[in-house]
Structures are given as structure tokens and as C-alpha cells.
Amino acid sequence: xxxxxxxxxxxxxxxxxxxxxxxxxxxxxxxxxxxxxxxxxxxxxxxxxxxxxxxxxxxxxxxxxxxxxxxxxxxxxxxxxxxxxxxxxxxxxxxxxxx
Amino acid sequence: xxxxxxxxxxxxxxxxxxxxxxxxxxxxxxxxxxxxxxxxxxxxxxxxxxxxxxxxxxxxxxxxxxxxxxxxxxxxxxxxxxxxxxxxxxxxxxxxxxx
DNA sequence: GTATTATTTAGATATACATCTAAATATCTA
DNA sequence: TAGATATTTAGATGTATATCTAAATAATAC
Numbered sequence: 001x002x003x004x005x006x007x008x009x010x011x012x013x014x015x016x017x018x019x020x021x022x023x024x025x026x027x028x029x030x031x032x033x034x035x036x037x038x039x040x041x042x043x044x045x046x047x048x049x050x051x052x053x054x055x056x057x058x059x060x061x062x063x064x065x066x067x068x069x070x071x072x073x074x075x076x077x078x079x080x081x082x083x084x085x086x087x088x089x090x091x092x093x094x095x096x097x098x099x
Numbered sequence: 100x101x102x103x104x105x106x107x108x109x110x111x112x113x114x115x116x117x118x119x120x121x122x123x124x125x126x127x128x129x130x131x132x133x134x135x136x137x138x139x140x141x142x143x144x145x146x147x148x149x150x151x152x153x154x155x156x157x158x159x160x161x162x163x164x165x166x167x168x169x170x171x172x173x174x175x176x177x178x179x180x181x182x183x184x185x186x187x188x189x190x191x192x193x194x195x196x197x198x
Numbered sequence: 199g200t201a202t203t204a205t206t207t208a209g210a211t212a213t214a215c216a217t218c219t220a221a222a223t224a225t226c227t228a
Numbered sequence: 229t230a231g232a233t234a235t236t237t238a239g240a241t242g243t244a245t246a247t248c249t250a251a252a253t254a255a256t257a258c
Contacts, residue, residue: 003115004112004115007106007109007110007115008110010106011106011107011110012215012216013103014216016102016106016183020183023186023187024187024189024195025189025194025195025196026194026196027194027195027196028196028234028235029234029235029236030233030234030235031196038216038217038218039217039218039219040234040235040236041217041218041219041220041235041236041237041238042216042217042218043235044235044236044237045215045216045217045236045237046216047235047236048236060224060225062225062226062234063224063225063226063233063234063235064225064233064234064235065234065235065236069186071186074184074186075184075186077184078180078181078184081177081180081181081184082177082180082181084115084119085173085174085176085177085180087122087168087170087173087174088122088123090123090124095124095125095126096123096124096126097124097125097126097127097130111245111246113246127204127205128204128205128206129203129204129205137246137247137248138247138248138249139204139205139206140205140206140207140208140247140248140249140250141246141247141248142205143205143206143207144206144207144245144246144247145246146205146206147206159254159255161204161255161256162202162203162204162205162254162255162256163203163204163205163255164204164205164206199258200257200258201256201257201258202255202256202257202258203254203255203256203257204253204254204255204256205252205253205254205255206251206252206253206254207250207251207252207253208249208250208251208252209248209249209250209251210247210248210249210250211246211247211248212245212246212247212248213244213245213246213247214243214244214245214246215242215243215244215245216241216242216243216244217240217241217242217243218239218240218241218242219238219239219240220237220238220239220240221236221237221238221239222235222236222237222238223234223235223236223237224233224234224235224236225232225233225234225235226231226232226233226234227230227231227232227233228229228230228231228232
């Protein structure tokens with residue numbers, strides 16, 4: 001997944017909350033919904049975005065849809081972000097733009 | 100800085116490009132602008148957002164404004180994100196929601 | 199001081215998106 | 229099959245925001 005899509009997925013507070021909840025283990029939609037102050041439709045929309053970013057998987061269990069974190073993708077996203085934040089200290093202090 | 104503001108700042112591709120450029124060292128606005136396909140006004144807007152997220156500092160040098168990365172804040176943001184991505188593996192496999 | 203260069207600010211526009219209500223789909227139960 | 233429950237989809241709405249042009253501010257050069 002491109003970093004842009006991951007960051008995009010993380011850019012909403014409710015979606016971060018969803019990820020946080022799922023870090024502790026899989027959950028059906030209704031359980032997630034209890035923790036968030038949004039309608040089911042809105043939650044479904046957020047879940048869809050996280051799913052398209054490949055951060056979540058779903059399976060059906062009876063009437064319920066059970067969402068879980070895609071651990072490998074989640075960790076890979078973390079690595080990409082860490083890489084983005086890496087700053088290679090330049091040896092020479094001369095500005096890159098003068099001259 | 101709250102994580103929300105950092106992620107918000109990172110959520111635009113041009114802003115990520117700006118941060119990337121400044122990782123290599125400080126730059127005046129005009130130099131940054133050469134690398135981005137946006138007007139000066141738009142660039143100024145993005146710089147303002149990054150500055151408000153405390154990720155950048157500015158100083159004046161003659162007519163030029165020279166922007167640089169706030170390294171400590173940048174690294175702190177990285178730590179916050181890493182923390183967000185930490186998954187505590189549960190010892191027991193039983194779902195948190197059944198029962 | 200006037201012109202020139204560098205950047206920011208103001209104001210407008212168009213698009214993206216979080217949210218809602220209502221309707222549709224899917225499963226289970228009686 | 230009819231009704232109840234769980235979730236998603238469709239469609240509408242309001243707000244946020246990336247972008248632009250034009251004008252304002254700041255510093256230097258003549």
C-alpha cells in the first residue's frame with residue numbers, strides 16, 4: 001500500500017479509534033459502534049476505508065460482520081512511516097541551496 | 100503536539116514533499132517552490148500548516164524566508180506514531196466481545 | 199523614493215469527505 | 229414465509245481544505 005493511502009486512512013480520529021480497538025482483538029461492528037458516537041452507516045463507511053487501505057479484514061459470523069486488524073499490513077505501514085521520519089544527518093553543513 | 104495535528108499535517112502529498120526536502124537541510128521558499136507544481140500562495144499556505152504543527156521553523160535572510168525542519172518535534176512525532184502502531188499481543192485468545 | 203524581487207494574505211472556487219436518514223441486503227428465528 | 233436483527237448502500241448536506249488570482253507587505257537595488 002502506498003504511504004499516502006495509509007496516512008489518509010489514519011487521518012480521521014474515529015478511524016484511529018477503530019484501529020485502537022481492534023489492536024486488542026477482533027470485534028463485530030455493533031461492538032465497535034458502542035464505543036463511537038456515530039451512526040452505523042458512518043461506521044460502515046469508515047470500516048470500508050480501512051478495509052480498502054488493507055488495514056482490516058472481515059469475516060461473517062451469522063448476522064454479524066467481524067472485523068480484525070491485518071497485522072502484517074499494519075506493521076508494514078508502521079515501517080513505512082518510520083522510514084519517512086528518518087532524517088539522514090548531512091555530513092557537511094553547507095546549505096543545499098546557496099552557490 | 101497532539102497526534103491528530105501531526106497526522107493532519109502529513110495528510111497532504113505536497114506537505115510530505117516539503118518535509119522530505121527539508122530533511123536534507125534548510126531551504127528558502129523559492130527553492131522549495133521549484134520542486135513543487137503549485138503557486139507560491141499555495142506553498143505559503145502549506146508552510147503555514149506545517150509551522151502551526153510546529154514541524155518547521157523560519158528565519159528571515161534578506162528578502163528570503165528560510166524554512167527548516169524542527170528536528171526534535173519531527174522525531175517526537177515519529178515516536179508518537181510508532182507508539183500508535185504498537186500492538187500488544189493478547190495472552191489469551193478469547194475474543195474481547197463474546198460472553 | 200521608485201522599481202524589483204520574495205513571500206504572505208485575502209477572497210473565491212471547487213473538490214473531498216464526514217456525517218446523517220432512509221432504504222436495501224443478508225441472516226436468523228419462529 | 230414473516231418478522232427481527234445486523235450491516236451496508238444510496239443519496240443528501242454541510243464543512244474542511246487545496247488551489248488559484250490579485251493585492252498587500254517586506255527588503256533590496258537603483
